[in-house]
Amino acid sequence: MKEYQTITEISGPLVFAEVDEPVGYDEIVEIETPDGRTLRGQVLESSDGLVSIQVFEGTGGIDRNASVRFLGETMKMPVTEDLLGRVMDGSGNPIDGGPDIVPDERRDIVGAAINPYSREYPEEFIQTGVSSIDGMNTLVRGQKLPIFSGSGLPHNDLALQIARQATVPEEDDVDESDEDDEEGSEFAVIFGAMGITQEEANEFMADFERTGALERSVVFMNLADDPAVERTVTPRLALTTAEYLAFDKGYHVLVILTDITNYCEALREIGAAREEVPGRRGYPGYMYTDLAQLYERAGRIEGREGSVTQIPILTMPSDDITHPIPDLTGYITEGQIIVDRSLNSQGIEPPINVLPSLSRLMDDGIGEGLTREDHADVSDQLYAAYAEGEDLRDLVNIVGREALTERDNKFLDFADRFENEFVQQGYDTNRAIEETLDVGWDLLSMLPKEELNRIDEDLIAEHYREETPEAATAD
C-alpha cells in the first residue's frame, strides 16, 4: 500500500491529492495528520493523477504534509450476530466499552440493490398498538414508513412507542409453542442516529435500557457535535447490519433512522464543497437517487425468513411538506406518518394527523384473516367523515353552528371525538387492532347509517351501534 504526501488542496470536507497509480472510485482512504490522528475518507472522483477525497471526520487538522493511504477497497461494515446489544459511534467503532467485535464477514456498506424479481411483496400486518397507525395507516413487515415531523414535536416518543409495542399478532401463537422464552415476533431494532443532540440520544438509550430492548438492538450514534460528513456513512452502516441480520440470520429488523434532515444537510455540504450545480434549495440534484439507495434497503426477499422495516424520522424545515427533504422522501417511501403541530398543542398524544398520512402497503396487509374483515371499510369511512368534519370547521368559524344543517353538525362533532378518542391514546397505551376498530365503530355510530356509504351493508348490520352512543362517552 502506497503512501502519498501529495495533498494539493483542502476545501471544506474535501481533500485533493496527486497520485501516480490508479485509485478506484469510492475506495476508502486513510489520512494521517501531523498530530498523529487517523482520519477516514472516501474517493469521490478519480482521474489519472488526481483524486478528490471526502473525509468523514472533517478536514480539521489536515495539512499538506498529512499522509494519504489508499486501502484498495470500498467501505466495509464488519457484521456478526454479536452486534446485538452493542453501541457504536457513527463510523461503527464500539463506544460502549464492550469487547472487540469479531466479525463473521465484512460487507460493502453501499449495498447492492435487491433484484425486484427476488422481492416478496410485504403484507404481514405489524400491530404498533397506535390506533391512528394500525387502524388507518397500517404498517407491514418490510415497509419503509417515515415519520414527518417538525422541530420540537414528540416524534421520538412516537418512534419509541412503536419500537416498544410493535408485534406481529398471528405469529405470536405459532412461535410460542416452539420455544418458550423466544422473543416470538418481536423485532430486532437498529437505531441509526445522525446529528441528533446528546439529550435526544439519552432519551432513546434510557428507553432501550429501561425496557430491555437494548439486548436486541444495535445502536449507531452520530451526534450533533460529531462530524457532519460522517452522517453519510452512519445510515449505511446501520442498513448493512440490518440486511445481514434479516436476510442472513432471519431476524425481523426494525430500523429507526433519525434525523434524515441532518443527513441531507451533510449531502448539501459535500455538494457545495465540490462546487456542483445545486438542485432545488441548494440540495444536490442526485438527492433523490441517494435517498432511494437508503430507503429501498427495506423489504422482504422471496425464500428468506427475515425482513427489514424502516421508520426514518425527519423534521420538516418550517413544517413545510413541499421542502425537498420530505418531498423526495415521500416520493420514495411507502407512505408517511405526519406529526402535527396543532394537534400537539391540543394535547393529543400521539399528535398524528391522519389526513395527509398514508400507508401504501395497507391494502394487502389488512382484512379478513389478517386483521379484521371490516378494517378497510372502517378506515375509508373514518377518513371520509373526518375530512368532512375538518372542512366544516372553517365554515363554522364564519357562519356559526346554527347556520349549519343537522347533518353538518354531526360531522363536526364526529371530527372532535375522532381526535379526542381515536387519535388520542397516550404513549403508554397499547391498543389491539380489534380495540382500535371498535373505537372506530363507536364514533361512526354517531352518524346516520345511510351516511356510511364506504362500508359494506352487511358489515354495518354487524357492527353499527343502534343506540345513541352518548352513554359510551361518559368516562
Next chain:
Amino acid sequence: MSQADTESVDEGGVIESVSGPVVTATDLDARMNDVVYVGEEGLMGEVIEIEGNLTTIQVYEETSGVGPGEPVTNTGEPLSVDLGPGLLDTIYDGVQRPLDELEEKMQSAFLDRGVDAPGIDLERTWAFTPIVEVGDTVESGDIIGEVPETESITHKVMVPPDIDGGEITSIEAGEFTVEETVAELDTGETISMHQEWPVRSARPANEKQTPTEPLVSGQRVQDGLFPIAKGGTAAIPGPFGSGKTVTQHQLAKWSDADIVVYVGCGERGNEMTEVIEDFPELEDPKTGKPLMSRTCLIANTSNMPVAARESCIYTGITIAEYFRDMGYDVALMADSTSRWAEAMREISSRLEEMPGEEGYPAYLAAALSEFYERAGKFNLINGGEGSISVIGAVSPPGGDFSEPVTQNTLRIVKTFWALDADLAERRHFPSINWNESYSLYRQQLDPWFRDTVAEDYPEVRQWAVDVLDEEDELQEIVQLVGKDALPEDQQLTLEVARYLREAWLQQNAFHDVDTYCEPQKTYRMLQAIRTFNDEAFSALDAGVPVDEIQEADAAPRLNRMGTAEAWDEFIDDLESDLESQLRDLY
C-alpha cells in the same frame, strides 16, 4: 440487452477518470452511442460524448472500485434491444437484461455487476407456422409467419425493416430457436425470428392517422370525462401519494390494449413486485387469459443505476414499436417520466454541460417530445395498422405543476389527468381533478361512444360536466354563508353533484367489482344519477321541500352502484325505486 455480435471489438481504450456513472476513456475508437465494456469487470456502458481522444461513457452498473488505467472495449454496436418471441411475460432491467435470468446467474437476490444476459432466450424453441409460401414476394415489415408466444398473444414474425425483401426461396413450419433461419430470400438474405433494433431510433412506419377509438380504461372518470385514444398520449402529474402508480396499474390491468409495456422508471421495487405477483392471477377482461401473458415489464427502480434509468424509457418504447409493427394496439405506461428526466439531469451535470431550467439539460423538451412522438396510430410499412398509446406519470417537486418536466410534457400530450393532493387526502380516488383535467380527444372519440355505448353518451356526459361546474361555483358561496342559506334548487344541485362525485367519479381500485367498470356500466350509473336529478327536481317543482327529497332512502343506494355485481339489475331496480319514492312525495 442485445448480445451484439462482437466481431468488431476494439480493445484499445483505457480509463482516464471515474465519477459515479460517468467514466472517461482515452484511445477508444468509438462512435456515439456505441456499447462498451468498462473496466476489469466488463461493466456495460454507452458512449455519450467524444472529444478528441477522450470518450465519455455512461455506465449502466455501479462503478465503485473502478479506477483509471483499467481497460475499455468497444462492441461497435449501438445500444439495442433483442426482439422476438419471449418478450412477453418477462421482467427486464433498463437495458433489457431479464431479471429472473440475472437472479439465477448471480445466485443472489441482490444485483451484482458485470453480468450480462440476452434479452430473449436464445436456446428456447418456438413453433413457427408460415403464412407465406415459397415463390411469394415479401417486403420490409411483411409478416411471414406466426408463433404462439403466450396464451393470449400470437407473435408475428416479420421481415426486419432493414432487409429489403425479395422472393421467398424456402420457408417451413417447425420448432426453431430465435436465431435459426426460418425463411430464405432470393437475394440471399435469411430471416430468423430474432431482430435487433437500436433503442434510440424509432422503428420505421408510414404516416400517422387521427385516432378515433378510445383506449377503454375501465375507469369511470377516464372513460367518462377524459378519454384517451388508442394511439394517444396522456400525462398524469401529481404530488407523492396522489395515485399516479395506482392509476398506471389500473390502466395496465384493465385497458383494452392488446399488449402492455409497463416501464417502472426510477420508482419503488415493491411496486414492480406487486405487478409480478398480481398480474399472473388477474384475468384480462377481453380475453379471459392471465394479464401477464400480454405484458412486458421493465423495472429500473430508484436504487438501480441511474444511467440504465435514462435508457429504460427507450428500451420500453422500442419493444412497444415492435409489437405495433405486428398490427397490435400497444399501451405503454412510464412511471415516472420525472425520474427519467432527473437521470438525464444527473448525467448532464456530471458532463458539466450548460444547465437549462432548474438544472435540467437544455435538450429536456426535445427528449420528451421525441419520446411522445413515438406514440400514435400508424399506417405500417407492411400496409397494416397498429398503435401505441403512451401514458406518462410526472412527479413534480412539491406537487407544483409549473416545473419544467410537467410544463414541457403538457405542451405535447393531449390528455391531462391532474391528480390532486386535496382529493387524495380525503380519499377521493382516483384523485383526478375534474376541473383541471382535460382530454383533447373527446370530439374525435364521440362517434365511437355513440355507436358502441349509447347514442346520447356525449350529452349525458355534458350534463354531468355542467352539474360539477355549477357545484364548483356554489361551493364558493357555501364557504361564506353555509349551505342552508342557499335557495332550495341550489341545495338540490349540490346534492346531485355530491352523488356524481361520490357514486360515480370515485372508484375503488382495491374493490373486486369496482376496480373495473365497463363503459356501458359507466354510462348507466350516470343515467341513474340523472334519473334522481330529474325526479328530484320534478318533486321540488311540485312543492316538495328539499329536506323531504333528501330523505328518500333509495337515493343513498346510488353509492352502491359501483360495487354492485349484477349492476344491470341493480340499476334498473334503483331507478324504478327512485321514481316511485320521489313521485310518492307529491
